[in-house]
Amino acid sequence: MIHSLVFLNGFEREITVGNALVTSYFKCGCSSFGRQVFDEMLERNVVTWTAIISGLSQNELFEDSLRLFLKMRHGMVEPNFLTYLSSLMACSGLQALGEGRQIHGLVWKLGIQSDLCIESALMDMYSKCGSLEDAWRIFESAVELDEVSMTVILVGFAQNGFEEEAIQFFVKMVKAGTEVDPNMVSAVLGVFGVDTSLGLGKQIHSLVIKRSFGSNRFVGNGLINMYSKCGELQDSIKVFSKMPQRNSVSWNSMIAAFARHGDGFRALQLYEEMRQEGVEPTDVTFLSLLHACSHGGLVDKGMEFLKSMTEVFRISPRTEHYACVVDMLGRAGLLNEAKTFIEGLPMKPDVLICQALLGACSIHGNTEVGKYAAEQLFLLEPDNPVPHVLLANIYSSEGRWKERAWTIKRMKEIGVVKETGMSWIEIDKKVHSFVVEDKMHPQAVIIYGVLAGLFRLMKDEGYKPDKRFILYYLDQDVKHN
């Protein structure tokens, strides 16, 4: 409407008007209109360029954003502080370490590398590109810190596999009396998972109450996920039901929580409520629903969701959605259907899809389809030990010891190593972790005694162990027992 008025009055030639139009189109998410205005502008200044570079980044069109930044540098317009900030965002999104380093160099030349905003953007770029060392170096030498730069480094820890350090960093900041904001709290809540302490999660919840962050939707959603991942479904429900305002992430998180805890029925019921409330589902809603159907054996319902996702809501399925469907068909024992489904996909199956199929074959012992899935995976990820182990499991379940031995030999020849599985439990704020045949725990004798007692009780109740997949570590005595 405003654009039409501008056009009628001939104001579109005014550079300030053009800049404002570009900015507002991108802020509304209308990227194509923003681009069109930019393309048609006869004159462009640094604000025009910065508006489009930043607008594209904010709409996750990182590649185009970076391309325009490079194009700008070849022209006559000099980038400014905000242009560098926006181009660093594009590098983070693209995980473009090389380009990010180059921009770091340019920023250094200009002498603005110590600006707090530039430092946060640089740290974010380095940690999202997987170079936590570079991010940490900037953090350590920073003269000033604020909530944003601390959140960046916290998330950097978590995304680079240092979840425990991320949580400890937060705890240290709070103990030191540092001001934390709701964004930082939601970031730390996102780090919690099965192997983190529920006790700490509850302490963060009490901090949320003390600081009155409870009405913040990001924080509320973070709490739902924290409790659900730590095994406390009832607490997730409590947080969800008390939320003053919910968005699609809140609903998705709660649907996922039910799915995670094996309650497919309630996950689907919640989806119905979500629709009744008029909340539009997203691609993640359908991932959670497909996951719920997969674990609840609701194949027909799952196929219906895939159909409505594309036909009713016009959401294009991603490879993750297809992998969920394959997992669902596979778990239900419909392996040939899963293979046919994959063959009918508009793209070549990727690692997730093939792994889902192979996993299902190892449960149901289908050598023919299993071999097909494993061969695909060998090509896609030669260093991944999972397909070798799963294929060996399939041969083992069918008593095809020669093929099984050959698979393990091949695995050793290529030099792929399977990581040892681990389990853990938290008692009195201390996490105890165990690997297979672990005797290192100080109370190992008592623990094994309890295990033996439990095993006897299970046997008395008629439990028969599934011995098909016993491959490593256990000797034959155990297997023949």
Added chain:
DNA sequence: TTAGGGTTAG
């Protein structure tokens, strides 16, 4: 007129 971080699946 252009601005750094955050929650959802696996």
